Amino acid sequence: MANPVNRFSKCPKEFSRREATVVIADGVLSRKLSDFKPQELVNLVNGFSKWPVEPGCRKAAVAIAGKVRPGQLSVFEPHALANLVNGFSKWPVEPGCRKATVVVVGEVRGGKLSHFDPQALAFLVNGFGKWPVEPDCRSATVAIAGEVRGGELSCFDPQTLANLVDLFSKWPVERDCRKATVAIAGEVRGGELSYFDPQALAVLVNGFSKWPVEPHCREATIAIAGAVLSRKPSDFEPQHLTNLVNGVSKWPDEPECRPATVAIASIMRRGQLSHFDPQAMAVLANGFSKWSNEAACHQAIIRLARDLGTGSRRFGDFTTPQLNMIAHALGRSCMRGEDTGEITETALLSDRLHRLAHHLEYAADRLEQADVLIIATIFKAQSKARLFDVLGLLAPIGLIHGSGFIAENNLESMGNLCAPLLPLACNSQKIDAPTP
Structure with missing residues (x-):
């Protein structure tokens, strides 16, 4: 069983080999795993990992992971351990795969990392990286980093x-x-x-x-x-x-x-931007804004803004930190547009910031739960676009945190938060703008 799976995994795009591997995976589940030699188990996990979305491959790999026990890994060679970790990492949400990887961590840390060749070390780090919050995975990766730094x-x-x-x-x-x-x-x-x-x-x-x-x-x-x-x-x-x-x-x-x-x-x-997810759009907007004086970067932000808030790119699809990055980019581009007299494009940017403000007004929990830096950045973006009316609607929501909010932040942070609100302080009508 293990040898065919190992061969089939060399050509994962071939449908017939995929189907054959799924059949073998079902067969593995009906067998006693103790019937397989250590290297055979490694080959099975490595092979099944080439088709991680197949339920049968996942179940078989999880079953093998369940048999990985502390003190039983001495029969596995270093490269075999690395392949196990690399294979299990294809199913990071499976508790069994995570637990088996932690067991391997113990074996790796108890041995000599010098026994692992460069590819094996890379497999280990790749696998451990799927569970970055796992303390054992973190400490093992740090140890590998030390080995890499001291090696050739x-x-x-x-x-x-x-x-x-x-x-x-x-x-x-x-x-x-x-x-x-x-x-x-x-x-x-x-x-x-x-x-x-x-x-x-x-x-x-x-x-x-x-x-x-x-x-x-x-x-x-x-x-x-x-x-x-x-x-x-x-x-x-x-x-x-x-x-x-x-x-x-x-x-x-x-x-x-x-x-x-x-x-x-x-x-x-x-x-086309359809291939970029919300996180990518936010990162790109933030990156291009560092060179907003460059015409190409400014036009790219305009292109990103054009789809923003529409049916395909609703504000609700973005996290609050992502909206924060986008607001920052739009605000900077608004100022650039005003300086160069690009009326139409600046109007588009202002419109998107205006729509964003109304989204945050109705999804008030976003600002209520955000940290002070995010709130300050969104306020600054609205202020740069001179959208003081909608800023007046957001200000009470963003400042609703109360006395604890002030106590948790230093004077510089609070100053950054309040600076965009200064124009409102000169107009009580805007400060008291009603919220629906």
């Missing part, structure tokens, strides 16, 4: 280096994760970027951006920004573009980051 990075292929950065960035406060990423950034900066595919480049930039004060991360990102310009726009998928903009926007003062962002903005301006 040239042993890792480009895709593996990108995956490691992506996963270390889930724990940015961990010293070893930071140092390992900085070491990888140095390797990337001095290496040949043509070996990295578009996805890897985007993942690297997004990961490096978690440590913007690190010179190596900044320099590696600058190098990648230049490399992006030599690639075809069609090489990058929507998520790649989003990650690139999000990453390079952490260094808006770097001249080399500007051309890459402008190039991506030009793609966004001409293309």
Whole structure:
């Protein structure tokens, strides 16, 4: 059973192999798992993980995960343990897969990480990254980061280096994760970027951006920004573009980051946005706003705004932090539009901010539960667009937190919150604007 599944998994896109694997998965559930050798179990999990949405594959993998017990893993070789973790990680919501992975963590931490080759280490980190709130997964990843930092990075292929950065960035406060990423950034900066595919480049930039004060991360990102310009726009998928903009926007003062962002903005301006989810739209708007004086970036924000609040992009589809990023971008673009005399486009931006304000008025719990920085940013955006009437409607909702709200925030935060409201203080009629 294990050998056919292992062969079929080499071609996961072939429907006949998928069907055959599902049949085998049902057969596994009817057998005693003790009948299988350790490597056979590994091959089964690895094979089933190629079709994670198949109920039969999921059930069989969960059944195997249930048999993973502490003290019983010494028969598994390091690479086999890594494959188990990588396989179980395809079903992160399954408690059995999470528990089995934690058991493997204990085995990994109790052994020597030097026994794991670069690919095995990458598999482990990839798997542990699916449960970032699990303390054992976190500590094991930190230990692996230490091993990576002290090892020979040239042993890792480009895709593996990108995956490691992506996963270390889930724990940015961990010293070893930071140092390992900085070491990888140095390797990337001095290496040949043509070996990295578009996805890897985007993942690297997004990961490096978690440590913007690190010179190596900044320099590696600058190098990648230049490399992006030599690639075809069609090489990058929507998520790649989003990650690139999000990453390079952490260094808006770097001249080399500007051309890459402008190039991506030009793609966004001409293309369709249906492939971008709400999170991506918010990230893109926020990133482009760092260069709002660039015509291409400004036009890309206009393009994003045009669909905002419509049937396909309702405000209710966005989280409050996402709306916060979008409001910030629209507010900055409004000021740019006023300075350049772009009346029609500025009117569109103001209209979307106006609609957003009314959404927040009726969905009052959003502002009531938001932190002071989000509220202040939304207020500032409305103020920049001179939408003082709707700002007067939002102000009572945003300030409804009471005395505890003031006690929990410092004077600077409260000042940022109140500054956009100063025009209202000069007009009692606007302050007292009724709410429905």
